[in-house]
Amino acid sequence: MNKKYNVYGIGNALVDVVTEVNDQFLQDHNIEKGLMTLVDEENQTKISNAINMNNSNKQCGGSAANSIIAVSQFGGSSYYSCKVANDELGNFYKKDLAANGVDSNLQNENLEAGITGKCLVMTSEDASRTMNTFLGITQNYSKNEIKEEALKDAEYLYIEGYLVTSENGQDAMKHAKKLAEDNGVKTAITFSDPAMVKYFKEPMTAVVGNGVDLLFCNEEEAMLYTDKENLSGAKEALKDSAKQFVITLGEKGAVVYDGDAFIDIAPNAVNAIDTNGAGDLFAGAFMYGITNGKSYADAGKLASKASSQVVTQFGPRLELNQAKEILSNLN
DSSP states (O other), X not given: OOOSEEEEEEOOOEEEEEEEOOHHHHHHTTOOTTOEEEOOHHHHHHHHHHSOGGGSEEEEEOHHHHHHHHXXXXXXXXXXXXXXXXXXXXXXXXXXXXXXXXXXXXXXSOOBSSOOOEEEEEEXXXXXXXXXXXXXXXXXXXXXXXXXXXXXXXXXXXXXXXXXGSHHHHHHHHHHHHHXXXXXXXXXXXXXXXXXXXXXXXXXXXXXXXXXXXXXXXXXXXXHHHTOSSHHHHHHHHTTXXXXXXXXXXXXXXXXXXXXXXXXXXXXXXXXXXXXXXXXXXXXXXXXXXXXXXXXXXXXXXXXXXXXXXXXSXXXXXXXXXXXXXXXXXX
16 A cells, blocks of 8 residues: 655754854854754843844755755655744744655644744854754644654654653654554654764664664664774674664674675765765665665665765755765666
8 A cells, every 4th residue: 555655754843044254253152152052932042133044055854864864855755743933033933844745734724922942052163063952842842743644644654863862762662663553554763973873772672662663773773872992893783783784884884684785885985074974874765765666776876975975075964966866866
């Protein structure tokens, strides 16, 4: 039976506001250069007011959102369940998702009062990136955001690991996973960040539960999750948690386990200037591939090519024409 969506994703909704600042600006506002810092609303509002927001580039973001948009850019069908507020940025987020061809739970709903989460991405003259993130209303993400009918009509459920930081987020992850399993929808999860595995190991293990169909992680996350000291040990141990999995290895490429054998995915040598979002794009391109007739090896090739392209530019996403070009070159 043909499903309406290749991938149904759940995760945080953050508007990425990308702007240029000088080192003096960072010093004046006591911002630690080169790091991602979670800040409160007051702090972020103060910084936002000091930046020329009209000259800043805005786009809807969040880890899983970047992956889900990638599925759509390559020509797949996708749905995103998220939480934004009824404010300027929330309405922007809703429109930007739709403009990228992604269906969402925001389409026909009255948005709640509150503040939409945003990430101020401040680029300095030396190409260094400093991020200040205020989660806003997305920290209240719960199973109320899960749309059962849309989820049932997907080939894969894709779960963002960052949701594990709150109890309501954990409940949403488990609720969506059970709905998927009960309705023959395959389950996929990304660990998102080594900190999610290191500091939220117990709840993350509870979410993975009796296992998932597909897992995305990097080398550090694989070793942290399995308590192994090397990649080969982690590769074997992960078979207990996922039927198939992908471990990204940065400039060394990636390794894919297709359920029977390990497939090495070659890297593409590039001059990386911004690695933000490379893993998200890899996951999105890979899921597009396996839900649109590509073998695991070919999906891995596509994902490797896409993520190596995105690290040569600023921002976590490709332009639509770049995605189309990568696809046609590989075909």
